[in-house]
Amino acid sequence: MAEFFLELFSEEIPPNLQKNAREFFLENFQKLFEEKHLKFKKSGTYSTPNRLIVLFEGLDKEIKEKSEEIRGPNVNAPEKALEGFLRSNKITENEIYKKKNEKGEFYFFKKPEKIIKTIDLLEKNVPLILDKISWKKSMKWGDFDLEWGRPLKSILCVFDNKSLPFKFYHLESSNTTFLDKEFEEKKGTFRSFKSYQSYFKKIGIIIDQNSRKKLIENTLHKISKRKNLKLDINAKLLNEVTDLVEQPNILICKFDPKFLEIPKEILIITMQHHQKYFHTFDQKENITNEFFVVANIKDTKGFIKLGNERVVDARLNDARFFWEKNKSQNLIKQISKLKSINYFEGLGSYFDKIQRMRKLGAMISDEMLISKDKVELSTSICKIDLTSDIVNEFPELQGIIGGYFADSQGFDKDISLSISEHYLPTGLDGRVPRKPFSVTLALTDKMDTLVGFFGINQKPTSSKDPYALRRSALGIIRLLLENKKEFKISDLINYSISLYRDQGFEFPNANVQKDLSLFLIDRLKFYMKEKDIRYDIIEASINSFSIDHASKMYNKASALNKVIIKSVGSDIISSYKRASNILENELKNKELNLSNTTDPGIFKNEYEKNLYKKIHELRKYFTSINKDEDYQVSLENLADAKVTIAEFFDNVIVNDDDQSIKKNRLELLQMLCKTFDNYINFSNIESF
Amino acid sequence: MVSKKKKTKKPHFQSFQDTILNLQKYWSKQGCVIVQPYDMEVGAGTFHPATTLRSLGPKPWKVAYVQPSRRPTDGRYGENPNRLQHYYQFQVLIKPSPKEIKKLYLNSLNVIGISHKDHDIRFVEDDWESPTLGAAGLGWEVWCDGMEITQFTYFQQMAGMECKPVSVELTYGLERICMFTQQKKNVFDLLWNNEGIQYREVFHQAEKEFSAYNFEHANTENLFKIFDMLELEAKSLIEKKISLPAYDQCLKASHVFNILDARGVISVAQRAEYIGRIRDITKGVAEIWVNSQK
Numbered sequence: 001m002a003e004f005f006l007e008l009f010s011e012e013i014p015p016n017l018q019k020n021a022r023e024f025f026l027e028n029f030q031k032l033f034e035e036k037h038l039k040f041k042k043s044g045t046y047s048t049p050n051r052l053i054v055l056f057e058g059l060d061k062e063i064k065e066k067s068e069e070i071r072g073p074n075v076n077a078p079e080k081a082l083e084g085f086l087r088s089n090k091i092t093e094n095e096i097y098k099k100k101n102e103k104g105e106f107y108f109f110k111k112p113e114k115i116i117k118t119i120d121l122l123e124k125n126v127p128l129i130l131d132k133i134s135w136k137k138s139m140k141w142g143d144f145d146l147e148w149g150r151p152l153k154s155i156l157c158v159f160d161n162k163s164l165p166f167k168f169y170h171l172e173s174s175n176t177t178f179l180d181k182e183f184e185e186k187k188g189t190f191r192s193f194k195s196y197q198s199y200f201k202k203i204g205i206i207i208d209q210n211s212r213k214k215l216i217e218n219t220l221h222k223i224s225k226r227k228n229l230k231l232d233i234n235a236k237l238l239n240e241v242t243d244l245v246e247q248p249n250i251l252i253c254k255f256d257p258k259f260l261e262i263p264k265e266i267l268i269i270t271m272q273h274h275q276k277y278f279h280t281f282d283q284k285e286n287i288t289n290e291f292f293v294v295a296n297i298k299d300t301k302g303f304i305k306l307g308n309e310r311v312v313d314a315r316l317n318d319a320r321f322f323w324e325k326n327k328s329q330n331l332i333k334q335i336s337k338l339k340s341i342n343y344f345e346g347l348g349s350y351f352d353k354i355q356r357m358r359k360l361g362a363m364i365s366d367e368m369l370i371s372k373d374k375v376e377l378s379t380s381i382c383k384i385d386l387t388s389d390i391v392n393e394f395p396e397l398q399g400i401i402g403g404y405f406a407d408s409q410g411f412d413k414d415i416s417l418s419i420s421e422h423y424l425p426t427g428l429d430g431r432v433p434r435k436p437f438s439v440t441l442a443l444t445d446k447m448d449t450l451v452g453f454f455g456i457n458q459k460p461t462s463s464k465d466p467y468a469l470r471r472s473a474l475g476i477i478r479l480l481l482e483n484k485k486e487f488k489i490s491d492l493i494n495y496s497i498s499l500y501r502d503q504g505f506e507f508p509n510a511n512v513q514k515d516l517s518l519f520l521i522d523r524l525k526f527y528m529k530e531k532d533i534r535y536d537i538i539e540a541s542i543n544s545f546s547i548d549h550a551s552k553m554y555n556k557a558s559a560l561n562k563v564i565i566k567s568v569g570s571d572i573i574s575s576y577k578r579a580s581n582i583l584e585n586e587l588k589n590k591e592l593n594l595s596n597t598t599d600p601g602i603f604k605n606e607y608e609k610n611l612y613k614k615i616h617e618l619r620k621y622f623t624s625i626n627k628d629e630d631y632q633v634s635l636e637n638l639a640d641a642k643v644t645i646a647e648f649f650d651n652v653i654v655n656d657d658d659q660s661i662k663k664n665r666l667e668l669l670q671m672l673c674k675t676f677d678n679y680i681n682f683s684n685i686e687s688f
Numbered sequence: 689m690v691s692k693k694k695k696t697k698k699p700h701f702q703s704f705q706d707t708i709l710n711l712q713k714y715w716s717k718q719g720c721v722i723v724q725p726y727d728m729e730v731g732a733g734t735f736h737p738a739t740t741l742r743s744l745g746p747k748p749w750k751v752a753y754v755q756p757s758r759r760p761t762d763g764r765y766g767e768n769p770n771r772l773q774h775y776y777q778f779q780v781l782i783k784p785s786p787k788e789i790k791k792l793y794l795n796s797l798n799v800i801g802i803s804h805k806d807h808d809i810r811f812v813e814d815d816w817e818s819p820t821l822g823a824a825g826l827g828w829e830v831w832c833d834g835m836e837i838t839q840f841t842y843f844q845q846m847a848g849m850e851c852k853p854v855s856v857e858l859t860y861g862l863e864r865i866c867m868f869t870q871q872k873k874n875v876f877d878l879l880w881n882n883e884g885i886q887y888r889e890v891f892h893q894a895e896k897e898f899s900a901y902n903f904e905h906a907n908t909e910n911l912f913k914i915f916d917m918l919e920l921e922a923k924s925l926i927e928k929k930i931s932l933p934a935y936d937q938c939l940k941a942s943h944v945f946n947i948l949d950a951r952g953v954i955s956v957a958q959r960a961e962y963i964g965r966i967r968d969i970t971k972g973v974a975e976i977w978v979n980s981q982k
Binding site: 011012014015049137138139140141142143150151153182183184185244275277293295296297299300301303304306307308310311312313314317318321340342 | 768769770771784785786787788790791794804805806807808810811812813815825826828832833834835842844852853854856868871873952955
């Protein structure tokens with residue numbers, strides 16, 4: 001057994017490309033070895049910004065291909081068939097023989113046992129695999145033809161402690177690599193990954209990104225604990241920072257506490273997004289002016305700490321300048337500024353948008369039973385922050401900054417919070433607004449957007465959704481479901497269309513209502529799927545109700561999903577299926593017209609009567625419940641009918657010779673199914 | 689907040705002008721042609737024909753120069769300590785990109801007082817794109833202790849054409865670098881020379897007046913007309929296959945567009961249209977320039 005060790009040394013490769021390359025190489029070498037039935041004990045892939053490593057330990061040095069008898073063409077087949085057989089196996093006529101089996105007489109060739117050396121396999125396949133990688137973004141340099149994430153400078157390839165030489169474009173592999181990433185002057189020779197890793201460890205470089213990550217994380221926690229600070233480590237940032245350094249050195253730095261006055265979101269974005277720092281909180285969850293920098297070198301002279309502190313001070317100084325300038329600018333007086341900001345070609349300006357939103361919001365406020373005046377006010381000023389310098393600098397803070405403006409200018413908490421939250425939720429996991437004013441504004445904005453873009457036929461395609469309309473639609477679904485609200489969405493859509501029309505925007509798409517409803521249903525399906533609701537249950541609920549009952553659809557499906565594999569579920573489904581199977585069969589075979597009425601007068605036995613009684617009980621239950629339906633209880637009631645239904649089927653033959661009795665019994669079964677369908681269309685549910 | 693240091697010894701500062709001189713000397717030693725700034729308003733050092741046009745075609749080329757750059761929208765009337773509508777870039781372009789470019793670059797930092805042994809020099813992904821030039825490249829912004837000091841780019845495309853061979857471009861932000869080496873919080877406090885002349889004395893008035901011009905006084909009606917005239921002139925020169933004067937028209941048009949943008953009279957939809965118009969004439973120029981090189 002031997003070790004296969006590959007190092008690709010390049011100029012600094014960005015973190016996301018490193019990750020892709022690690023995964024690609026590991027996967028493709030594994031695939032190669034599996035295809036060739038080559039066994040190995042351990043595999044791994046590591047990277048630093050400059051080094052990409054693939055490692056296979058305990059790899060077989062050779063593979064035995066067993067001897068086998070290969071059948072060729074029939075002896076009576078045309079000459080050409082035999083020629084082809086010889087050619088494809090690279091053999092001569094001397095090596096074949098004739099043999100009979102039950103199908104006739106054939107030519108055969110005994111392929112001898114063959115030993116393939118792993119080293120030969122690697123020599124041929126390593127360059128092929130290197131060439132196969134597709135970077136998300138790649139480049140060329142100098143006058144070379146090779147494309148790589150960043151300029152590739154050297155290839156180290158070692159198998160069984162020996163150099164495995166091959167050519168790859170203008171490069172040639174060897175058992176050496178650059179020791180210094182800065183100047184690429186010193187070279188070192190390595191015979192194994194172990195010696196390679198320990199060499200770098202000695203000079204402080206950690207090759208394995210997982211160890212680096214752990215080290216960074218542990219150090220952050222250790223220092224925080226000592227300084228009584230709290231962390232909120234962003235997982236993405238941690239991964240990114242891990243792949244940006246090779247010898248992490250964690251520094252705790254401070255910015256001028258006077259900047260703590262500006263909104264914390266600005267501080268966090270500046271530190272996290274722009275500078276890749278880790279911010280901290282005190283024990284009361286207030287942000288502090290202490291932050292962590294993960295440097296890539298020891299700070300022997302203290303310059304690095306100093307420099308980073310100065311940078312963040314300068315950035316925050318800039319931000320504060322804008323914040324101070326913008327926060328006192330009167331929001332109401334600035335509304336007309338929105339006239340000069342184009343919303344979208346064919347949908348008017350932002351001023352047009354907020355005029356529509358005022359009216360649409362007012363309609364929703366009625367449903368939400370909240371102050372219409374306040375909703376109108378918040379819709380009017382919710383987009384003003386788009387004109388501010390601060391949002392221009394920090395576009396990702398749109399809405400949040402508007403909320404701060406409103407707050408600092410003395411608007412109601414309801415209003416400022418609703419502005420701050422009106423772009424939420426932003427995905428499947430993002431936070432959903434809970435306060436009624438926030439829900440209203442968030443719904444209003446999204447509905448106006450969706451109706452507009454659907455109106456001008458800017459619907460998303462399967463691959464493209466440049467205006468994030470899927471996210472908006474999912475936002476509406478989540479706002480409704482997770483706040484347990486049920487609106488007539490179709491009325492909202494219609495009203496929104498009329499608001500566009502009132503402003504003189506004629507939509508080229510005449511089917512907005514239908515298209516958008518289907519789109520919303522599609523997002524609801526997606527949402528249910530993500531909640532692990534069974535596909536047939538999703539289908540059943542979608543087929544049972546319209547988008548106006550989104551919450552009901554979801555809750556019924558969810559309740560059923562919970563019990564479907566338990567006895568309640570199987571009782572319901574088995575009862576229903578027994579009835580519906582007979583019914584379906586009979587309806588298929590003959591011209592039978594059921595009238596939806598059962599005549600209790602011709603019941604012959606108590607089982608029929610009992611079932612009839614049970615159906616009435618259930619019907620009574622379903623007519624008595626209103627909006628406050630407890631879906632769990634409904635399902636239990638249906639399940640409870642099992643005994644009655646089973647007794648009916650065990651003792652009554654539906655297919656009676658007397659046609660009128662038979663018809664009457666079928667009517668009874670149809671009543672039963674229809675009663676069950678009050679909950680959801682059970683015919684869509686599969687029984688297992 | 690800058691942590692208070694106990695050390696009292698003041699490090700030796702390099703003045704703004706010495707920084708430029710040292711970079712010029714260094715890159716001259718590396719075989720670069722040292723040219724002077726282009727005599728026209730440009731948005732970045734990249735626009736100098738010694739970069740844009742010379743990065744095209746197969747001929748090797750090494751050049752370095754300082755280029756005053758104008759970004760009308762960044763003007764702050766001289767009131768913001770970090771932003772200027774007129775600032776300096778030091779630009780290096782080498783075609784084809786040499787293997788040892790990273791070493792050359794790190795050594796260049798050394799001559800302006802930044803040792804990579806004492807500072808955290810980081811190459812952070814930054815893919816560069818210039819819609820007006822129809823140009824794109826891959827590379828990094830180079831961070832020094834968390835501050836961006838250089839754009840390091842391998843040109844992949846220029847004026848809509850594939851770059852073969854590939855040039856490497858280094859763009860040093862001179863004011864930022866000097867604020868860093870001189871440890872100043874305000875750009876206007878930078879020492880221009882060793883005789884006590886500050887950046888303020890050289891440029892503060894210009895910042896104030898040009899901000900006023902760019903944001904308030906530029907006659908937009910005329911500028912729109914001028915843009916059209918420049919575009920027309922460029923097209924006619926392209927037809928006559930006179931590349932360099934045609935390129936000058938592109939630069940002028942680009943600056944006029946930037947002023948109009950600062951005046952806030954260009955809508956979102958118009959923006960894309962104007963940028964497209966500049967790109968189109970730039971592409972036209974680049975084509976005839978490349979042909980003229982054969």
